[in-house]
Amino acid sequence: MKRFTFIAPLLVFVAIAAYFAVGLTRDPSRIPTALLDKPVPEFSLPAIQGVEKGLSTVDLKGEVSLVNVFASWCVGCRIEHPVLMELAAEGDIPIYGVNWKDKPGDGAAWLNQWGDPYNSVGDDADGRVAIEFGVTGAPETFVIDAEGRIRYKQVGPITPQTWEEDIKPIIEELKS
């Protein structure tokens, strides 16, 4: 027994190294949402320039929907945009936009340029509603159930892969 004690530091090192190795594989930008399974916050946002309808809490009740936080200045949103356009074309789920901290007109110009996948878009110019949603950056997407509760939060762009693997199964389960 005693002659093996020399190996103890090595074992301790391996244990610590394994712990950190697992830590390295985790994405620090994935902050767990505190609002999971909670009702969406009460809010009412005006429409962005050039669009008629804004967005408020009542719009998010009655049907499973997506709330997508985007901005014209957000690079990830540009990457995500074609995926949203495709989802909108399929038409299986309404997508609502929160235009986060954009200058007046920028959000509308962005949608004119790249296409508008949203059923309606609220103008969150001062970012207050985003904070109510616990948003840490754009893009972020929330899956809202028919009762208006937040059931999932996607941090970062929705890619075809994250859609198929993470988001779609949740939506199907909520709809069934």
Place this chain on the structure above:
Amino acid sequence: MMRLMLVLLALSALTFARAAVEPDEILDDPALEERARAISRELRCVTCQSESIDDSAAPLAKDLRIIVRERLVAGDSDAEVFAYVTDRYGDYVLLKPAVKAETLLLWATPLLAFAGAAAFAFFYFRNMREHQALTTTASNRDNPENP
């Protein structure tokens, strides 16, 4: 040497004074502002993660600083302000984690590590003393090689 130390000390004091709070955010009431600063130093900036919102120049940190001040002006206690932010962002934003069942191990770790080290040291030194006692008695014996 002494002078150099003083200069370094003065410079380090300057770095502590650093904060991202912008003049237009500062409250008129110095007592409230002081509370706002203290709260801000305990809240993590969610975009930069390793900074407090008091230190961070990120737009989201600024928004939260303003919200903290608004809540204080509206008459919230410090605890209510913290609750407002953690309701939305979770315990994650607390730079000093709350003491509760899930975080017990976290808080106990330094104590456990210290207890472990103390136990190790105790047995290590006790063994060493016994060992020493044995070797001294051994070397006190006469033997042919070492008269």
